[in-house]
Amino acid sequence: MAQKNNIQLAIREYRPSDQAMVTELFLDSIRENIYPAFFKSMSHSDHVGVALSISMAGYVLGGSSYFQALLFGAAWAGLIYFCCHEIYEGYMLRRLTTDMADIQANYLTNPDNGFWVAEVGDNETSRVVGMVTVRAQRRVEDEHHGNSNGGVGTGSSADGSGDSGEMSHLAVAFLWRRRKLGYQLTQRALEFCKERGFARLILDVSSPQTGAMSLLRKNGFIQTSSHSNTHGNRWISKLARISVLRMEKFL
Numbered sequence: 001m002a003q004k005n006n007i008q009l010a011i012r013e014y015r016p017s018d019q020a021m022v023t024e025l026f027l028d029s030i031r032e033n034i035y036p037a038f039f040k041s042m043s044h045s046d047h048v049g050v051a052l053s054i055s056m057a058g059y060v061l062g063g064s065s066y067f068q069a070l071l072f073g074a075a076w077a078g079l080i081y082f083c084c085h086e087i088y089e090g091y092m093l094r095r096l097t098t099d100m101a102d103i104q105a106n107y108l109t110n111p112d113n114g115f116w117v118a119e120v121g122d123n124e125t126s127r128v129v130g131m132v133t134v135r136a137q138r139r140v141e142d143e144h145h146g147n148s149n150g151g152v153g154t155g156s157s158a159d160g161s162g163d164s165g166e167m168s169h170l171a172v173a174f175l176w177r178r179r180k181l182g183y184q185l186t187q188r189a190l191e192f193c194k195e196r197g198f199a200r201l202i203l204d205v206s207s208p209q210t211g212a213m214s215l216l217r218k219n220g221f222i223q224t225s226s227h228s229n230t231h232g233n234r235w236i237s238k239l240a241r242i243s244v245l246r247m248e249k250f251l
């Protein structure tokens with residue numbers, strides 16, 4: 001264990017006893033994106049224009065009613081919030097019923113997959129405060145699935161040769177951020193991919209996850225593509241204005 005400010009920190013493999021803490025961390029790390037996504041979307045010039053037009057319509061239809069102007073504007077904001085919420089909740093539910101439903105089977109029984117946690121404390125008071133996963137993505141699968149999802153998307157894999165590692169679920173508990181845990185978890189994922197001989201490590205990040213993008217760029221990842229096919233339907237994705245960025249690091 002490394003020691004920092006009298007606190008014991010360790011990056012170790014996932015154990016079945018971590019499940020509750022890992023699930024809680026996963027849920028928090030996805031839900032926290034809803035408000036940033038909403039504010040980012042609402043501040044886009046198109047949405048500002050629509051909000052003003054709708055409020056104006058409310059004002060006129062209500063016979064110069066400021067209350068109705070406010071009501072119409074709030075309805076528009078509510079719709080945008082709903083879209084952002086649907087995208088992240090949809091992604092979260094999907095992962096909870098797929099890979100996160102049986103971590104043991106999906107990550108620990110296959111030597112090409114890995115699940116690590118950042119733990120703080122000692123044996124008596126230890127707590128999981130960070131996590132990251134890697135799954136092997138074979139070339140033949142690339143062509144059919146492109147199932148990378150660190151963010152909210154369902155993007156296709158980028159060009160290139162060799163197998164890839166697909167990083168997901170990178171998260172650090174709020175109170176433990178900016179202490180290099182995210183960096184260490186990313187390094188662990190990169191080391192694992194090098195050990196396995198993967199040609200690159202890839203992940204998808206949604207556009208509101210600016211902290212994650214900054215961390216990834218600092219770790220040498222580059223953006224290779226982007227798209228707006230999120231887990232919501234086409235209109236929900238369009239209104240939420242969330243894009244999914246494919247980040248890759250060649251090893």
Ligand SMILES: CC(C)(COP(=O)(O)OP(=O)(O)OC[C@H]1O[C@@H](n2cnc3c(N)ncnc32)[C@H](O)[C@@H]1OP(=O)(O)O)[C@@H](O)C(=O)NCCC(=O)NCCS
Pocket residue numbers: 029030032150151169170171172173176177178179180181182183184203204205206209210211212214215216218
């Ligand atoms: C992204 C996340 C994992 C970063 O974890 P962290 O432990 O705080 O990151 P680190 O302390 O290792 O940061 C390393 C560097 O990344 C960059 N960085 C990290 N968080 C940042 C933020 N919120 N804003 C800007 N830059 C950030 C900084 O350059 C930082 O170096 P510095 O602290 O010396 O400036 C964490 O914020 C998180 O869990 N976010 C929510 C979930 C998420 O978005 N996951 C990514 C899924 S793809």
